[in-house]
Amino acid sequence: MKKYLPVVVACQVQIQSLHRAFLLSLLLCVMLISGAARAGDIHVYAAASLTDAIGELGSAYEKTHKGVGIKASYAGSSTLAKQIENGAPAQLFISADQDWANYLQERQLLDENSRVNLLLNELVLIVPAGRKVDIRFDKDADLIASFNGKLCTGDPSHVPVGKYARQALEYYGWWDSIQPRLVGTPDVRTALAFVERGECALGIVYKTDALLTDKVDVVASFPAQSHVPIVYPGGLVRGANADAEAFWQFLQSDKAAQVFQRYGFKRAQ
CATH class of the missing domain: 1.20.5 (Single alpha-helices involved in coiled-coils or other helix-helix interfaces)
Known part of the structure; x- marks a missing residue:
């Protein structure tokens, strides 16, 4: 052997x-x-208030573009911009304000030639469903005396909805007095959820978010003059491919505009 x-x-x-x-x-x-x-995936980083609309449009786009997958991440615009700055694989960024689009463009991370103002929104005051409050949008009115509990909105230091809310509260002279009762959240959907659960007696959110649920009632819309226009700019992130550019063009189309309008957005173009 x-x-x-x-x-x-x-x-x-x-x-x-x-x-x-x-x-x-x-x-x-x-x-x-x-x-x-992975080569066919389009990574979209979009403001939290766009979750439902972009989700529907992404699914529709995938059905007519075989081999392409829409991979969307939703959060506060500030959070997404910081993630992109730190190397997150985004190809398309849609912000809920101009500041965070400017932030990326100044760092040469957002293609200025592709940048477009896509949508408009409104700012509303909400309460838990069935809750009654008597609030007047009047500079002589006392907001603090009109309700008990907390007021929720996005963190005014960096979250777009919170920044718009601060402008509106300052316009009516309510900003300083509301500070002890203000709860800042990382994005608008979190503020909405707090009001839905009754953890906050009042909330300042976008009209489009309030329309999504029957767990809150809209008290009123803030007048346009109380804050800067709520504009959603978007654009391609540096290094984005042709597939991402095609999807961005689709989001600017008449077909996409109909979907956005159904969710309460207005076309900016």
Whole structure:
């Protein structure tokens, strides 16, 4: 038996080498397939208030563009802009205010030639469904005396809805007095949820968010002169591919505008 041992060992070595080669080939195929799938993905970073509208439009786009996947991330515009600055794989950014689009453009991370003002929104005051309050949008009115509890909105230091809310509250002279009862949230949807659950007696959110739920009532819309226009600018992130550009053009189309309008947005163009 000993005289056959070298042959057996050689065969074992050859089989092991073939096995390793097969596994490496299989791994390479998996990586290529995965890479091909990822190559068709369009990474959209959009303000939280766009969650439902972009979700519907993304699904519709995927059905007519085989091999393309819309991978959307939603959060406060400030959070998304910081993530993009830190290398997040975004290809398209849609902000709820001009400031965070400017922030990325100033850092040469947003293509200014692709930048477009896409949508308009409104600012509203909400209460938990069925709750009655008597609030007048009047500079002589006392907001603090008109309700008990907290007022929720986005963090006024960086979240767009909170920044608009601060402007409106300052316009009526209510900003300083509301400070002890103000709750700042990371995005508009969190503020909405707090009011839905009754954790906040009042909320300042976008009209489009209030329309999505029957758990809140709209007290009134803030007059346009009380804050700067609520504009949603968007554009391609540096390095975006042709697929992302095509989807961005789709979001600017008449067909997409009909969907946005159904959610309460107005076309900015």
